[in-house]
Amino acid sequence: MTNIEQTTAPSVALSPGRMTLHRALRHVSFWVGGTIVLAIILAAILAPAITSHDPAIQDLAQRYIPPVWTEKGSWDHVLGTDNLGRDYFARLLYGARISLLIGFMTVLISGAIGTALGVCAGYFGGWADMIINFVITIRLTLPVVLVALVVVALVGSSLTLLVMVIGLLLWDRFAIVVRSATQQLAHREYITSAAAIGSSTWRILFKEILPNITGPLIVVASIELAHAVLLEASLSFLGLGVQPPQVSWGLMVAEAKSQLLFRPWMIAVPGAALVLLIFAINLVGDAIRDVTTPEGKA
Amino acid sequence: MMDDVLVMQGVTRDYPVGGAFAKKRTLRALRGIDLTVSRGRTLGLVGESGCGKSTLAKVLLGVEEATSGTVLVDGHPIESYGRIERAKLIQPVFQDPYSSLNPRMTVASIIGAPLQVRGEGTGDSRRKRVEEVAGEVGLPRHLIGAYPSQLSGGQRQRVAIARALIGEPKILICDEPTSALDVSVQSQILNLLHRLKQELNLTMILISHNLAVVHHLADEVAVMYLGRIVEHGPSQAIFDRAHHPYSSALLKAVLPPRPGSRLPELGLEAEFPSPLNPPSGCPFHPRCSNDDGTTCHEIDPEPSGTSHTYRCHHPDNFTQTAAQDQAPAD
Numbered sequence: 001m002t003n004i005e006q007t008t009a010p011s012v013a014l015s016p017g018r019m020t021l022h023r024a025l026r027h028v029s030f031w032v033g034g035t036i037v038l039a040i041i042l043a044a045i046l047a048p049a050i051t052s053h054d055p056a057i058q059d060l061a062q063r064y065i066p067p068v069w070t071e072k073g074s075w076d077h078v079l080g081t082d083n084l085g086r087d088y089f090a091r092l093l094y095g096a097r098i099s100l101l102i103g104f105m106t107v108l109i110s111g112a113i114g115t116a117l118g119v120c121a122g123y124f125g126g127w128a129d130m131i132i133n134f135v136i137t138i139r140l141t142l143p144v145v146l147v148a149l150v151v152v153a154l155v156g157s158s159l160t161l162l163v164m165v166i167g168l169l170l171w172d173r174f175a176i177v178v179r180s181a182t183q184q185l186a187h188r189e190y191i192t193s194a195a196a197i198g199s200s201t202w203r204i205l206f207k208e209i210l211p212n213i214t215g216p217l218i219v220v221a222s223i224e225l226a227h228a229v230l231l232e233a234s235l236s237f238l239g240l241g242v243q244p245p246q247v248s249w250g251l252m253v254a255e256a257k258s259q260l261l262f263r264p265w266m267i268a269v270p271g272a273a274l275v276l277l278i279f280a281i282n283l284v285g286d287a288i289r290d291v292t293t294p295e296g297k298a
Numbered sequence: 299m300m301d302d303v304l305v306m307q308g309v310t311r312d313y314p315v316g317g318a319f320a321k322k323r324t325l326r327a328l329r330g331i332d333l334t335v336s337r338g339r340t341l342g343l344v345g346e347s348g349c350g351k352s353t354l355a356k357v358l359l360g361v362e363e364a365t366s367g368t369v370l371v372d373g374h375p376i377e378s379y380g381r382i383e384r385a386k387l388i389q390p391v392f393q394d395p396y397s398s399l400n401p402r403m404t405v406a407s408i409i410g411a412p413l414q415v416r417g418e419g420t421g422d423s424r425r426k427r428v429e430e431v432a433g434e435v436g437l438p439r440h441l442i443g444a445y446p447s448q449l450s451g452g453q454r455q456r457v458a459i460a461r462a463l464i465g466e467p468k469i470l471i472c473d474e475p476t477s478a479l480d481v482s483v484q485s486q487i488l489n490l491l492h493r494l495k496q497e498l499n500l501t502m503i504l505i506s507h508n509l510a511v512v513h514h515l516a517d518e519v520a521v522m523y524l525g526r527i528v529e530h531g532p533s534q535a536i537f538d539r540a541h542h543p544y545s546s547a548l549l550k551a552v553l554p555p556r557p558g559s560r561l562p563e564l565g566l567e568a569e570f571p572s573p574l575n576p577p578s579g580c581p582f583h584p585r586c587s588n589d590d591g592t593t594c595h596e597i598d599p600e601p602s603g604t605s606h607t608y609r610c611h612h613p614d615n616f617t618q619t620a621a622q623d624q625a626p627a628d
Binding site for chain 1: 356359360361381382384385386388389390392393394397398399400401402403404411412415416445447458461465
């Protein structure tokens, strides 16, 4: 009776997660984006090994040295120096630390908030859904930069505060995406089965629903990571983000804005770094979306 | 007296329909279900889509609560059982094996989940039991570590059955267990259910719109129409001589396995009525060929008969032998 079903089965079972990873590794933008992001992360971590300059040490005798590709440039300061004679390359590397730190921490906070709200709204429905939807709507009516400005202006700026403020403001997309992904799953029969075998609600949420929404979750996380890095840059540009002597790419642009017409490279360098990072993150996000959606499955 | 494992008395289930701005209405998915199932028996539940079969299954599983009426499982109301006690008594097998298995879990963890949820046994003893049950349902051993996406429909359904049986429940609720499968696999699954039912003395509720499946497995049959049981009796009696015109129409609706033969004439006239707005009197009258135009429009028939009951003013096939059961209430 059973021999009809003796079909060929792979000797080593790959979990759906592993298969997604295998597909991702064959995706060009995953490689390109991933390599760039990884390179930036490594450069940020290994900053002291890459450059001997301290990003905060000023040398007024060495102000405004142009980068190496110009006539007056030198290999001593590859990307030149700023208005206080600080090495621009070192500032770029150490600035990446702050930008990435804020990006990842913020996504952790906003992802946790948004996922929790979205799963609850999608799974419980009814009143929970109505209330959470209301909260999402309220959040969407708040202009992010304005709220961040007010909070920072009232409380004063620090790295922790910046992470908290951005994290507490950027969870809306997580909540919306996770909510609809959960709604689609909530009526699957394996959720009903899980309830019928006596699973607790916690078990259903964590073992049945969460593992099945990781695809959209990672995509949103990549978008929000880019969003958070940009928002930090904007706030720093406005003088409400990272405070000296800490460095961030947004702060570098802000400090160089008076030189926009005279030494455009001072803005172009951190600007290009930002563009490259955001571009690479989005490439990775795109690749993940491609390999996790059903249409992308080979 | 027979051992009644499952007793339903006047079970109803209402769903509120309409949002904040639309008019609030009530959809009565179940309208007073009375049914009793004895230990070791199989009850076939048949009816069109939308008649409430699956709602009844959800109420019996405790996933949905009855709006009114009582469901007694093993002599106690279903609400009196905790989550886990209820799961030990009643287990489901669902229609679509492609959506009833979590794609992110291996076959072994899916089958073993009920034991894990109860915290029964150690990892080793659970694994042994999983292999044992997988063998019982005819699942090849090498598939234990596979993921559902690597399994065929029949294999998936075997996994679902294994998961339902690992905790040795008394009652198995099969909601269209074969309708998503190929014809060739359907019979394998039916034979498997048949064998397990006898080996484990399972009480089964078999929900299906496929009368052949019901005929094959069920000891008794209940025909549902618009949220109520319109006919209930021993399987053979209903297949031989259905009294309710709706049951006769369902029996006639089976396509003969002969190419070129004409589609069967059903005698069902109108569309399936909306459960939001059920017809007056006998809810079946707009579609009934026996509609008399007066009584049927005004009076809702009560169940007649003893072992073979039906709700109809003018039953079909009503011969002298059936009349001895009890006179029809018209």
